[in-house]
Amino acid sequence: MARRGDTIELAVLGLLHEGPMHGYELRKRLNLMLGWGRLLSYGSLYPALKKMLRGNLIEEVTGTPSSAGSPTSRRTRITYQVTEKGTAEFHRLMSEVGPTAWEDDNFDIRFRFFSSTDMEIRLRVLEGRRSRLQERLDRVQRELAMTQKEVDRYATELQRHGVESVEREVRWLSDLINAERGTGLSATPQPATDNE
């Protein structure tokens, strides 16, 4: 099962999928991609790497100094790469449907690594997020209709802006879903639609 804390694991596996890296580099890239919010600290990253090492999801790269950018190998840094088990875990986390909160928290990360999955998974993730957002939207609108009374001006504006933002995101997701389907459909010319 996907636990709450598997976020770093997923992100690290995804990045290492794009090539071997050491911790410092991982943190930099992680902070770039999660960048809109908090910064990931070393105190989280390194213990997580150790744990993944113990779980055989990743392994240290030995020898072959030609792989790194600069030829002069700095002794101190430890480069990691994914193992076969790590790849399997990555695909599991990318496709799994867990508790709602997990899926929402990690949507961005999953999306970021869409290139490493296939269309079926991509559609499932996109549609899952869209339906959850839509559900929230409906719930809020229902509650809004009930507690119509004594509304604060700023509270109302906040609500309005929130609803609008989520609606925008739903449209964005719909476009992406159509795009995914579009590429799929262009390969498969209309399976069962009689429009002559």
Add this chain to the structure above:
Amino acid sequence: MARRGDTIELAVLGLLHEGPMHGYELRKRLNLMLGWGRLLSYGSLYPALKKMLRGNLIEEVTGTPSSAGSPTSRRTRITYQVTEKGTAEFHRLMSEVGPTAWEDDNFDIRFRFFSSTDMEIRLRVLEGRRSRLQERLDRVQRELAMTQKEVDRYATELQRHGVESVEREVRWLSDLINAERGTGLSATPQPATDNE
């Protein structure tokens, strides 16, 4: 100083500012307003209330059962109201500039309670958030220009959508700032502008 965990405290003080309430009711309202993300649990709320009680920020309401909605007073529930010290703390938290992360995390809550503050504070909070978002935007754009190479299709789309969303929010904030300034100006007919 405003610590990270003062979020609940601020929200509770703000809500109690609108009238006395008991814990269960507070949680419901809190979950409505923070609603876009996680749910606040009793395990967080009640200890927080206890702590605020110890700090004399709030106090239990004694007697006068006419204040509540239904006249039949249920013995089990404990109704709270803000103390004078609590009001002072509320205003302090509403106006204080702390570590960046704190201000960003609590922007929504502060905004929700704008009616309980004055325009000077409102403008400071709105402008603070706008400038932080703008700064982030600039930083991302700078980094984007540097690491132009090998860009993943989905990573790019995510970046694009993120930038667009933040730009939208900046415009929203600008509108709000103008509105605040507008009301201020219309009440005070041009203090020192020679336009005869």
Add this chain to the structure above:
DNA sequence: GGCTGCATGTAAGTCGTTACATGATTTA
């Protein structure tokens, strides 16, 4: 020879959730 940036790590503390436990009150 000292400063800055790269690089890895640990210990303590904070914040909050999950799961559990309990009981009163309203409604069917």
Add this chain to the structure above:
DNA sequence: TAAATCATGTAACGACTTACATGCAGCC
């Protein structure tokens, strides 16, 4: 009177941050 909802609480745990500690590499 049974079920649902209201209402309050605690203990254990989880995940992450802050602050600290260390050392090498390259530059001025």
